[in-house]
Amino acid sequence: MTTQKALAEEFEGNRQRLLAMATRVLGSSSDAQDVVQEAWLRLVRQEPGSIENLAGWLTTAVGRLCIDVLRSRTAKGEVSYEEQFQAPVVLLDDDPEDLAVQADRVGLALLVVLRSLRPDERLAFVLHDMFAVPFTEIAAVIEKSPDAAKMMASRARRKVQGAASPAHTHREKGRVVDAFLAAARHGDFDALLEILDPDLTWELHGQNRMVSRGRKDLLRALTHGPTSDVIARRVVVNGQPGILAWSPEGTPVALMACTVNDGRVTKIASLTDRSRLDRIDLPAPVASDGMVAGPDA
Structure with missing residues (x-):
């Protein structure tokens, strides 16, 4: 040299x-x-x-x-902006035993x-x-x-x-996310206050930036936004509970990764950029409870 x-x-x-x-x-x-x-x-x-x-x-x-x-x-x-949603693996959240096998296969x-x-x-x-x-x-x-x-x-x-969560732990976290979905669908403010941690962090990942907000902002979006037209259901995002939302036409509009601790949602990372969602292998829409996906970041 x-x-x-x-x-x-x-x-x-x-x-x-x-x-x-x-x-x-x-x-x-x-x-x-x-x-x-x-x-x-x-x-x-x-x-x-x-x-x-x-x-x-x-x-x-x-x-x-x-x-x-x-x-x-x-x-x-x-946490790195890209790391949260870099090539995420999204699965329908059905049987925890089957999910554990799938998670091992794809390296979650x-x-x-x-x-x-x-x-x-x-x-x-x-x-x-x-x-x-x-x-x-x-x-x-x-x-x-x-x-x-x-x-x-x-x-x-x-x-x-040893990273895979036991099936019962996965089920418990899934029930919390299900309760969150139900409360959002009905606009049940008191239930949302019980489910969402007071110090919750809501990260909105857009095309080129991430905006961090809190529980107050999320509550405002959930209780004042339209909920009837959006289809949403619980999924697994990189091995953790999450939510996938579709438009009435079946187009993915939001992917959310939820962190659940002690029976409460402590963090939600939302991806709403359509171009990035299009590049992710996402499950097809299924009938479920509707809820607002949140504004674009």
């Missing part, structure tokens, strides 16, 4: 691998692109000839940058659990189990010993393998 051109060519040869790795770790293609670009900027500042193994150096640089991004999200209590456990892992655990798991990076190299990235890196990946793997 004696010239800038040669360095750029070798970097380009690693770009797709780095992007794939960063996207898996971060759950966001845009964040991954930013990380890989930053790795390039750091690379060109290195002394010529100072890097013996460019691929290894880039893996380390991108890995550490990913950890920085994940730690920043954790500190701010954020991985989608759900990765967000709960510590940044170094997440990186160690992705690098080793998805990209076959040796623990000696992972250790250099996370600045731990190879044995510690192996333990982190193993711990993350156990969390992923």
